[in-house]
Amino acid sequence: MKKRDGTTAIVIGASMAGLMTARVLSEHVDRVTILERDRLPHDPAPRKGVPQGRHAHILLATGQRLLDGWFPGITDELVRDGAVPVNTKDMLWYQGGGYLVRADLGFITMSMSRPLLEHTVRKRLLLQRPNVSVTDETPVDGLIVEDGRVVGVRVDSVEHRADLVVGCTGRHTRFFDQLATVGFPTPEVSAIRIDMAYGTRVVRRRPDDFDGTVALVADDPTRSHRMGTIVPVEGDRWIVTVASYHGDVPPTEPAGYADFSRSLPSPVLADVLARAEALAPVLTHRMPTSKRRNVDRLKRTPPGFLVLGDAICSFNPIYGQGMSSAALQAEALGQAIERHGPTSATLARAFYQRAATVVGVPWRIAAGADFADPRTSGPKPAGTDLINRYFNKVWQACHTSLPVARQLTLVQNLLVRPESLMTPAMVVRVLLAARRSPAAGPRRRRDRGQAAV
């Protein structure tokens, strides 16, 4: 237990990054106050400041592992409130021209609506950490900077002072603009243009709607690059999300939405939509770029302040990485504080270095996959085209090889590094298994045909 020394922290934003940050900080400072602009609902419900909360949210195994550690009992509570446990053997996954082999990989993830997850994490945080409080309807206007150090925040001209301020205000964070006006450099931004559009529909769920608990379907990125997912959530509902890139926006009227779903290479989503009772109109969400602020390259950053979560890296959401990346960043913040202390002038820099490492892996996975679409533009990580050619083989190998499908699932869940799919033994396994894929024959014939033209 930490010795009481009167240290205080303010976390701005009570979404997933803010809540997990507060949990970590509560072990290192005496008092943590979360300031949130929105009025927070008493029940699990969507809210204005988190518009993405109405769309399907997948919690990767890494994020779940960290939440389980910070909030013992949270999984049981989520299940009691209607979250659906998903075994990997119940995932129907179509990618690379075929279905992945299915097997129990020894871990279960939870499927629920984003509002239920956030609500439960907030409830547990306030219950389990008495030194944390949340004040809602409190929009932070700016930081208070004195002698080059951030010493608090301003809300409606009222000052709230703290030893450490953490900005968890998401992708559109404005604090760096304010810091620039007092002479601090702004981080260079890497933006990958994807012009992604989501279309989401909530429908009534029956457990026998299809042979599985979750389905993911992705078309070839060099063809339509359309994709979709169907996830079970509390209240016997499915959230169906379809998505595409570069201006191919899913229609919102029901017939057009059904046609879009039918155009996917597996009929699973369209078949469920055709039978199930619709519970809400189709909602859309657009995201022009995957965006990463390279905070680790900042030459100077004020002591007493750092940002975390989507404010550092806002990924193409289709890979389900945002909340788990925020969890990994919060864990990294705890490690940096253990080493440097919560009030140290070197904390932000030390944290940003660690955050760059934990964000780097999901960023490379997402950016690499985004560049498989030839219309994608932006800073392409070195070696991406070569890796993408290899990953075409990995997807095909997953149609027949359990060890490859298992390794890929571990990588996608951020449990092991992508390099584990590139060891010499794995490469041999991938290349041999890919030849057995039902997708390999026609494709090879077609490729030869194209080459001959």
Ligand SMILES: Cc1cc2nc3c(=O)[nH]c(=O)nc-3n(C[C@H](O)[C@H](O)[C@H](O)COP(=O)(O)OP(=O)(O)OC[C@H]3O[C@@H](n4cnc5c(N)ncnc54)[C@H](O)[C@@H]3O)c2cc1C
């Ligand atoms: C369409 C879509 C689908 C997604 N799907 C997934 C998924 O399947 N899996 C996954 O892991 N991630 C997914 N994500 C990403 C995920 O939603 C975020 O990574 C996650 O919410 C963490 O973000 P955050 O807490 O950093 O910021 P946000 O969630 O954006 O929250 C920012 C918070 O700050 C508050 N705020 C803003 N300004 C102020 C201010 N001045 N003062 C006080 N409060 C303020 C806001 O009200 C809000 O509560 C998806 C994102 C999108 C857009």
